[in-house]
Amino acid sequence: MIIPLFLMNRGCPHRCMYCNERLTAGNHPARVTEAAFAETVRTHLRSAPRKPGPVQIAFYGGTFTGMEREEQRRLLSMAEPFLREGAVDGIRISTRPDGIDKEALDLFRTTGVKTVEIGAQSLHEGVLIESHRGHTETDTVRALTLLKENGFKTGIHLMAGLPGDNPDRFAETIRKTIALRPDMVRIHPTLVLRDTPLAQAFYQGMYKPLTLPEATDLCKNALKALTSAGIPVIRLGLQTTRELEEPGAVVAGPFHQAFRSIVEAALFLELATSLLLSAEQGNGVTSSGSAKTDRLTARFTVSPSDLSSFCGAGRGNIAFLQERFSSEEIRITSHPTVSRGTVILTHGNQQLQADGAGRITRLQG
Numbered sequence: 001m002i003i004p005l006f007l008m009n010r011g012c013p014h015r016c017m018y019c020n021e022r023l024t025a026g027n028h029p030a031r032v033t034e035a036a037f038a039e040t041v042r043t044h045l046r047s048a049p050r051k052p053g054p055v056q057i058a059f060y061g062g063t064f065t066g067m068e069r070e071e072q073r074r075l076l077s078m079a080e081p082f083l084r085e086g087a088v089d090g091i092r093i094s095t096r097p098d099g100i101d102k103e104a105l106d107l108f109r110t111t112g113v114k115t116v117e118i119g120a121q122s123l124h125e126g127v128l129i130e131s132h133r134g135h136t137e138t139d140t141v142r143a144l145t146l147l148k149e150n151g152f153k154t155g156i157h158l159m160a161g162l163p164g165d166n167p168d169r170f171a172e173t174i175r176k177t178i179a180l181r182p183d184m185v186r187i188h189p190t191l192v193l194r195d196t197p198l199a200q201a202f203y204q205g206m207y208k209p210l211t212l213p214e215a216t217d218l219c220k221n222a223l224k225a226l227t228s229a230g231i232p233v234i235r236l237g238l239q240t241t242r243e244l245e246e247p248g249a250v251v252a253g254p255f256h257q258a259f260r261s262i263v264e265a266a267l268f269l270e271l272a273t274s275l276l277l278s279a280e281q282g283n284g285v286t287s288s289g290s291a292k293t294d295r296l297t298a299r300f301t302v303s304p305s306d307l308s309s310f311c312g313a314g315r316g317n318i319a320f321l322q323e324r325f326s327s328e329e330i331r332i333t334s335h336p337t338v339s340r341g342t343v344i345l346t347h348g349n350q351q352l353q354a355d356g357a358g359r360i361t362r363l364q365g
């Protein structure tokens with residue numbers, strides 16, 4: 001459970017090309033007062049549904065370590081009573097990679113900070129320069145290394161489709177992220193937001209945003225690679241806010257409120273297709289329908305939590321599979337014993353399993 005407080009561009013050395021925190025974080029006050037802080041935390045503790053795992057207060061938005069050290073101390077000290085009474089287990093902050101130094105870590109260590117999320121956005125120098133991020137890939141490597149050496153949990157934020165990015169550069173960013181071994185990753189596709197330099201670049205024809213299918217494909221491949229490396233992707237797509245949904249807030253770009261579901265549906269379709277092709281080879285039939293045997297039933301089983309993503313919007317994945325594998329009868333079931341992200345295919349006397357990384361294992365037949 002995360003109790004978020006937003007710092008609204010505080011501590012940022014400049015405004016990044018794409019950033020409009022009034023839209024992405026919502027309209028929060030510029031300064032977090034002690035009374036507002038306590039009220040937010042208590043309200044969350046009272047009303048938010050409890051999930052298993054630790055409770056953390058999170059300072060998001062802005063650049064936490066870019067603020068005056070005294071202000072950082074003031075904010076962190078507000079959490080102290082909640083930590084002392086055991087209502088929360090730790091603090092989580094997000095900051096820029098060039099904002100991590102030994103002094104910052106000393107402060108974190110003594111104030112209950114357990115997790116630090118780094119806004120890396122890209123690990124390609126050209127993309128960082130074109131996006132006016134003002135830090136380097138080396139800053140991210142150094143920050144992650146320091147944080148890990150000092151025992152903090154780490155997260156990396158990435159963006160797909162930044163100015164200067166392309167599928168090869170994004171794949172390189174994912175490979176470098178995996179090499180850094182963060183504890184978690186968040187990814188969102190770049191959106192052209194109102195009142196940003198990126199919107200000006202877009203209007204001048206200098207920036208072309210990703211389409212929704214392009215963003216889905218990039219993020220699907222990233223999800224697969226990170227899952228395969230055992231690194232959880234805890235968010236895909238921006239969390240929507242009332243402000244982001246206002247007409248004109250998103251000027252252009254692949255905005256979708258259920259972006260993660262779209263990406264997961266694309267990945268499930270890929271897994272189901274691979275499973276069925278493997279099973280057909282095993283049974284001596286082909287997807288064109290030149291079967292040596294009678295029409296077979298292809299029964300997919302997934303976790304109940306994945307059922308909707310597996311079927312896709314409007315059951316589009318099922319329709320696609322039924323058309324592509326017209327010699328099969330496609331059936332879907334769910335079972336609580338199947339892990340999230342896993343698909344099991346029962347086909348004739350075979351049973352095959354695909355995990356979220358795309359690895360296929362023969363369970364039977």
Ligand code: SF4
Pocket residue numbers: 009012013014015016019020021061062063096119
């Ligand atoms: S550092 Fe983060 S919060 Fe600050 S301007 Fe850049 S993107 Fe926005």
